[in-house]
Amino acid sequence: xxxxxxxxxxxxxxxxxxxxALVGGCATASLTGCxxxxxxxxxxxxxxxxxxxxxxxxxxxxxxxxxxxxxxxIARDDRKCVLCGQCIEVCKKIQTVYGSxxxxxxxxFICIHCGQCTLWCPTGAIVEADDRTRVLQALKDPTKVVIxxxxxxxxxxxxxxxxxxxxxxxxxxxxxxxxxxGFSRVFDTNFAADLTIMEEGxxxxxxxxxxxxxxxxxxxxxxxxxxxxxEYYYPEWMPNLSTAKSPQQxxxxxxxxYYAKKTGIDPRTIFSVxxxxxxxxxxxxxxxxxxxxxxxWKNDALRDIDAVLTVRELALMMKEAGLDFSSLxxxxxxxxxxxxxxxxxxFGSTGGVMEAAVRTAYHAVTGxxxxxxxxxxxxxxxxxxxxxxxxxVPGYGKVRVAVxxxxxxxxxxxxxxxxxxxxxxxxxVMSCPGGCIGGGGxxxxxxxxxxxxxxxxxxxxQIKDAxxxxxxxxxxxxxxxxxxxxxxRPLSHLSHQLLHTDYVSRAKHLKVDPQALEExxxxxxxxxxxx
Amino acid sequence: MNGSNAVLxxxxxxxxxxxxxVACKLWNGKHYDKGAxxxxxxPVADHSNWTTLTQRKAEKDGAPAWRFVKAxxxxxxxxxxxxxxxSKAMRKTEQGPVVYxxxxxxxxxxxxxxxxxxxxxxxWGKVIPSVSKCQxxxxxxxxxxxxxCTDACPTGALRFGRRQExxxxxxxxLKTGRYVNKVYGEREAGGTSWLYISDIPFGQLGxxxxxxxxxxxxxxxxxxxxxxxxxxxxxxxxxxxSKLIQRKKAVAAAKEGKREQ
Ligand code: SF4
Ligand code: SF4
Ligand code: SF4
Ligand code: SF4
Numbered sequence: 001x002x003x004x005x006x007x008x009x010x011x012x013x014x015x016x017x018x019x020x021a022l023v024g025g026c027a028t029a030s031l032t033g034c035x036x037x038x039x040x041x042x043x044x045x046x047x048x049x050x051x052x053x054x055x056x057x058x059x060x061x062x063x064x065x066x067x068x069x070x071x072x073x074i075a076r077d078d079r080k081c082v083l084c085g086q087c088i089e090v091c092k093k094i095q096t097v098y099g100s101x102x103x104x105x106x107x108x109f110i111c112i113h114c115g116q117c118t119l120w121c122p123t124g125a126i127v128e129a130d131d132r133t134r135v136l137q138a139l140k141d142p143t144k145v146v147i148x149x150x151x152x153x154x155x156x157x158x159x160x161x162x163x164x165x166x167x168x169x170x171x172x173x174x175x176x177x178x179x180x181x182g183f184s185r186v187f188d189t190n191f192a193a194d195l196t197i198m199e200e201g202x203x204x205x206x207x208x209x210x211x212x213x214x215x216x217x218x219x220x221x222x223x224x225x226x227x228x229x230x231e232y233y234y235p236e237w238m239p240n241l242s243t244a245k246s247p248q249q250x251x252x253x254x255x256x257x258y259y260a261k262k263t264g265i266d267p268r269t270i271f272s273v274x275x276x277x278x279x280x281x282x283x284x285x286x287x288x289x290x291x292x293x294x295x296x297w298k299n300d301a302l303r304d305i306d307a308v309l310t311v312r313e314l315a316l317m318m319k320e321a322g323l324d325f326s327s328l329x330x331x332x333x334x335x336x337x338x339x340x341x342x343x344x345x346x347f348g349s350t351g352g353v354m355e356a357a358v359r360t361a362y363h364a365v366t367g368x369x370x371x372x373x374x375x376x377x378x379x380x381x382x383x384x385x386x387x388x389x390x391x392x393v394p395g396y397g398k399v400r401v402a403v404x405x406x407x408x409x410x411x412x413x414x415x416x417x418x419x420x421x422x423x424x425x426x427x428x429v430m431s432c433p434g435g436c437i438g439g440g441g442x443x444x445x446x447x448x449x450x451x452x453x454x455x456x457x458x459x460x461x462q463i464k465d466a467x468x469x470x471x472x473x474x475x476x477x478x479x480x481x482x483x484x485x486x487x488x489r490p491l492s493h494l495s496h497q498l499l500h501t502d503y504v505s506r507a508k509h510l511k512v513d514p515q516a517l518e519e520x521x522x523x524x525x526x527x528x529x530x531x
Numbered sequence: 532m533n534g535s536n537a538v539l540x541x542x543x544x545x546x547x548x549x550x551x552x553v554a555c556k557l558w559n560g561k562h563y564d565k566g567a568x569x570x571x572x573x574p575v576a577d578h579s580n581w582t583t584l585t586q587r588k589a590e591k592d593g594a595p596a597w598r599f600v601k602a603x604x605x606x607x608x609x610x611x612x613x614x615x616x617x618s619k620a621m622r623k624t625e626q627g628p629v630v631y632x633x634x635x636x637x638x639x640x641x642x643x644x645x646x647x648x649x650x651x652x653x654x655w656g657k658v659i660p661s662v663s664k665c666q667x668x669x670x671x672x673x674x675x676x677x678x679x680c681t682d683a684c685p686t687g688a689l690r691f692g693r694r695q696e697x698x699x700x701x702x703x704x705l706k707t708g709r710y711v712n713k714v715y716g717e718r719e720a721g722g723t724s725w726l727y728i729s730d731i732p733f734g735q736l737g738x739x740x741x742x743x744x745x746x747x748x749x750x751x752x753x754x755x756x757x758x759x760x761x762x763x764x765x766x767x768x769x770x771x772x773s774k775l776i777q778r779k780k781a782v783a784a785a786k787e788g789k790r791e792q
Contacts, residue, residue: 041633041663042559042581043670047679063550063685069571078570079563081553083683103686104543104730107588107595 048082065091065098065117068109072286073129073279074118074440080125086448087117087126092520094433095407100233100517101510108509110232112407114225114431115279115310115440120448128279128441131307132317138271138306139182146271148183149251149337150174152190153277153348153436154311156460160443160453161315162325167437167456169464172330177318178275179331187255188333189274190340192247193347193356195254195482196222197473199499200244201361202490204426208396215240217402217417217424220353222246224284225431227503229407233512234414235505243500247347248274248281249290251337252304253498256293258486259336267297272306275314277348277439280431282308292498310441339478342465349458350405350435351380351387354428358391358401360473366394375471381462383434383451385409388424401426406433411521434458535608535724536627536672537694538681539701540601542729542736543709544688547586547599554683555582555603558668576602578654578663582680589735598729600736601680601689604629604650604665605716606724615645620662627694627724628667636662647720647742667724694724701728718744 047061062085067076091098094116101110118126138144158177159168178186200220206212221227221242230237245253252272260267274281284290285305294302309317318325332338343359346352355377362370379389380403388402402424404410410429416422432438434454445453465471473479487495552569555561559581567575574583582603589596606629613621613629620636623629631642631651642662643651654660668678676682677691690697701714705728715733716723719742727733734740 040630040666040670041661042561042666043668044560045556045558047554047557047682061550061554061683063683064548064553066546066548078549078553078556083550083553083557085685088685103546105546105597107597109547 048084061085062088064088065111066109067126068111071109071111071113071129071283073113073282074111074115074126075129076126078125080123082123082125084122086120086122090116090120090448093408093523095431096411096517096520097229097407099520100512102513102516106509106511108506110510112225112228112232112431113280113283113440114407116432118279118440119438119442119444122447124444128310128313129282130313131282131309132313135271135273135307135309136317138273141271143269144271145184145265145269146182146273147185147187147255148178148273148275149187149189149192149248149255150178150275151248151277151281151348151436152193152340152345152352152461153439153442153457154275154314156348156437156457157277157311157442158315159325160445161312165456166445166453167458167460169460172332173325173328174275174314175333176328176331177314177323177325180323180328181317181321183273185334186331187251187337188340189247189251189276190344190347191337191476191478192251192254193222193344194339194341194473194476194479195250195499196244196247197343197353197356197360198479198483198490199250199495200242201357201364201473203242203244204357204361205364206491208399208425214243217427218242220426220428221501222347222353223280223430223432223436224278224287225280226407226410226429228280228283228506229410229431231503231506232510233411233507235507237414238503238505241503243502245290245499245501246281246284247344248276248308249284249292249304249501250499252285252290253292253296254482254486255337256302256304257296257498258482260293262336262485267293267302268299272304273309274305274307275309275311277311277436277442278308278432279310279440281441284308289501296498312441312443315443336478336481339470339476341473341476342468342471343473344476345468346461346465348436348461349381350383350430350433351377351403351428352435352461353430354380354389354401354403354426356473357426357428358399359471361399362391362393363472363474365396368394369472376466380428381458383454386413388422399426400424401428403428405430405435405438407431408521411517437461535625535694536667537606537692537697537724537726538667538678539690539692539697540725540727541688541690541704542598542600542727542731544686545599545601546686546688547584547597548685549584550683550685551601551680551689552580552582552584554679555665558671558679559666576650576652578652578661581663581665585737587736589731591731596731598731598736600738603680603725604667605648605720606665606667607720608722608724609720611645611647611720612642612651615641617641624669626669626672628669628672629724630666630669631662631664633661638662648739694726697726701726704728721745 061083065087088098097112138146155171155174156167158174159170175186204218207214207216207218219240255272256267256270285308290304293304294300343356358374359370380387386404386409390398390400393399404413437457438449438454549570561579567577569580570584572586574585576583585600587598589598610623610629613623618635618637620632621642651662651664654663681689681691705712710728710730711732715727715738716725
């Protein structure tokens with residue numbers, strides 16, 4: 001038997017050259033290169049990230065997160081992956097998802113669809129799942145009325161894709177670009193964020209005043225990554241999640257009911273698109289229960305949202321269409337579902353939902369405008385991982401709130417509440433560090449994402465909120481009109497039908513590994529510590 | 532061969548990330564083909580996918596249980612491909628890998644017929660094709676390194692080591708009762724350098740159940756007897772030519788002197 005060490009540089013003939021010789025004769029053998037060294041196939045490559053020296057120590061290749069080929073939010077191109085392990089880094093340490101469950105796996109690729117891995121992947125191997133193709137098809141289809149909504153954060157992200165500084169404000173140009181791409185109406189998710197505050201704020205008041213049996217603290221429900229996280233890891237907290245849908249889903253539901261009715265458009269012809277800073281929104285839009293319009297019209301085929309584009313996908317569509325960003329005018333949203341308050345705008349940053357809710361809930365309980373503090377709720381602003389605040393509400397008492405962003409921080413906060421060392425009435429959680437402005441669908445302006453980019457986007461939202469006159473959700477005229485002419489009031493029967501939802505435990509799809517989780521939370525895990 | 536190298540695959544520890552398939556392509560410079568994925572429910576094992584990862588939707592205790600099965604050359608202790616090869620293009624090295632050398636291959640493809648695991652593949656699309664299969668990263672092993680795939684595995688599902696030690700580890704794990712009581716590869720085909728343990732019966736995960744535990748050269752001969760005479764004749768002609776040209780080459784080499792040294 002031959003030894004591997006025998007594989008020496010020995011002259012021999014290969015079959016390739018033998019055939020060459022058969023055809024052309026071997027007189028010129030040495031000229032045509034018949035003389036070759038002994039060879040083995042393969043081993044021609046290189047594993048990036050690996051210092052190429054013999055060692056018994058685990059090398060610098062770290063592997064990668066598993067991704068379901070059917071994941072509705074993210075996809076990976078194997079040709080670009082260099083096994084650097086950055087996706088594991090964020091998924092495990094920032095989001096506490098990868099590595100938190102015991103092996104063997106059950107029947108799921110555990111993923112909350114946050115898309116943070118798309119922001120950390122140095123080569124761009126992980127990207128959002130493609131929805132551009134379907135949107136382009138719909139735009140070409142003359143039987144479809146293609147209507148789009150844009151999330152708060154999108155207008156402080158899109159510009160970066162066109163070389164503008166972090167956080168550049170491009171709301172008007174974004175609207176103009178969407179019209180030029182062929183969308184027939186451009187609506188604002190901010191409208192639905194105000195609507196969310198009306199519903200979620202009313203729900204909070206019912207919980208605070210004991211009118212509803214649902215428990216405190218109330219947890220926000222507008223981040224679909226966070227919602228799935230609760231469904232996986234904290235199913236016992238599901239009753240605490242606000243039943244209010246996210247703004248995206250609310251807008252989708254009223255678009256194909258209220259708006260369709262009011263304008264006489266056949267809801268079956270509407271193709272409803274949203275532009276989001278988020279990949280989890282893609283997952284949210286395909287959750288089976290989100291066909292409120294379908295139930296309303298008794299037509300199961302009607303989905304509230306038909307396609308979700310990330311900001312990056314929109315930028316790509318614009319580039320493909322050859323739109324010159326710098327020459328776009330600033331245009332305004334279409335009316336009926338196009339007005340948004342400053343409170344809705346700051347939904348995009350961590351602490352923003354809380355601040356928006358406080359402004360409106362205070363007003364609802366006291367009948368008065370909230371104090372100035374609620375218009376710059378400093379304790380819940382900024383990038384610390386867990387933030388808290390409290391406010392005296394006349395006629396009720398002290399309301400205690402907490403905010404977390406990034407799921408590592410959310411776990412820390414929830415575990416504190418669970419252990420009874422902290423008590424709150426209302427908790428806001430966003431999966432992505434910084435909130436939606438740091439979402440998995442935002443431009444990769446720094447890789448991995450840096451706090452200064454996050455801050456610049458947050459600053460932009462806060463400046464616009466402070467400069468505006470409409471800063472409270474309950475003052476949104478189009479929302480008022482929606483209640484007046486269609487829904488009645490917050491938490492009405494119809495509101496419940498269209499704007500609220502329930503949750504499903506996913507605990508059976510994984511077995512949490514408490515010890516591994518503890519190590520992750522303590523931040524002590526290094527890849528080298530694996531067995 | 533008990534001092535030789537081996538890999539123990541613990542199927543309960545695999546999360547299905549596919550890092551192993553990517554590492555293999557990176558190290559071996561293999562191409563990607565969208566029509567022939569290396570991972571998923573129906574991966575395609577071919578000349579550029581030396582290793583595949585098959586997602587299996589199995590069941591355990593009445594509940595669905597997904598497992599991911601990495602497949603590659605098993606690197607048999609007594610390989611049928613080696614004994615079926617007339618031109619010594621397949622060799623078992625002392626370090627463990629069964630290594631294929633295209634420069635010696637006559638193209639007869641007996642190895643493909645002989646392999647009990649259907650591992651060797653042919654580069655059908657090429658004008659001058661070779662056989663193609665996992666080399667267990669023999670050139671890495673020769674330099675004291677482990678195979679690329681085992682290096683890249685983030686969970687430790689792939690463990691590289693001495694076969695004898697790994698068998699010990701495997702049997703210790705079986706004693707926990709969390710596995711089916713079998714080390715696949717301990718005896719299959721006379722023993723292989725890739726060993727598997729699993730918590731779900733191997734048959735349900737697509738492993739061949741009926742692989743003989745005897746060594747395979749005898750069976751390879753049986754295959755060869757069945758091969759059409761014409762083909763054999765063709766191969767003989769080929770071999771003859773090969774020898775002839777080798778002699779001419781030796782002469783040419785002598786003339787070239789030390790140019791290549
Ligand atoms: S989307 Fe989020 S949860 Fe899913 S793999 Fe990426 S980082 Fe992990
Ligand atoms: S971050 Fe990207 S390149 Fe790195 S291992 Fe993950 S998918 Fe591969
Ligand atoms: S041992 Fe090397 S050649 Fe074989 S499957 Fe692993 S990486 Fe590929
Ligand atoms: S690298 Fe490891 S965990 Fe990932 S698929 Fe391969 S064997 Fe499984």
